[in-house]
Amino acid sequence: MFKVSKQQQNRSYGRNSFLKGISCVDCVNESCLIKKNLLSSTVFNFSDKKTEIKCKKGQQFIIEGAPVNGLFFVLKGKVKVYRTGINGREQIVRFANEGEIIGHRGFGTEEYYSIGAIALEDTILCYFSKNILQEALKKEPSFTYDLMLFYADELNRSEAKVKTISQMTVRERVVDTLLYIHRKFSNKNEFLDLPLSRKEYADYAGTTEEQVIRIFSALKKENLIATKGKKICIVNLALLKQEISEHNFYLDS
DNA sequence: TCATTAATCGCAC
């Protein structure tokens, strides 16, 4: 679609290539808050200073405990963000889609990342160093404001998740996870457009792989969902929503 | 195709 030659060039470097890539002007991610603020000359000049990072499926690009140097934006692909708990259990904090920000919690005074991030499919990231970003944020209020809205939204989501984990039954948490993935990653035919393993569903819902499998097969029997290997289809969205509606759940991405 | 990995299920706790 755009700048094919650049992509081919990237490919020839194999994994882990760090090089200058597609300009923000040509980016297709309208939801990206850099793209949205590109009319500002500050942001425009700043956008030129990004580094493009290519990740293969399954590749980790943020390691828990590593020093924070900057911020990632997802140009293309999907990513999971997690924390490791006791005896190595992963807690998936969130999934990030194209145009979203990763590593922002460590921004500011934090010295080390408290989260890890792994690409769920082949992914291209835009990386900005902390200093460059800080300069742009100080100069351009509307850009800063957009980022603030993003932080507020993240906080809201995080608070809602506390309640999910502490007050919902396992079944409700799994249903909630399905609805979350559906809101965020479904395409039109109700198939979830994200190849997650049962374990990854469990890590997000705060339960075990076995429970997820048991609940999936129960939901299948009740004709609420259908599965084909990793592909999962929401059959009866309304009924699933009804299951967790008493938790007066907020509905957003 | 064969070998590896993931998904299920049953059972004990």
Add this chain to the structure above:
DNA sequence: GTGCGATTAATGA
């Protein structure tokens, strides 16, 4: 609800 192990299905080299 959780954790382990055996069985079966799916994936990929």
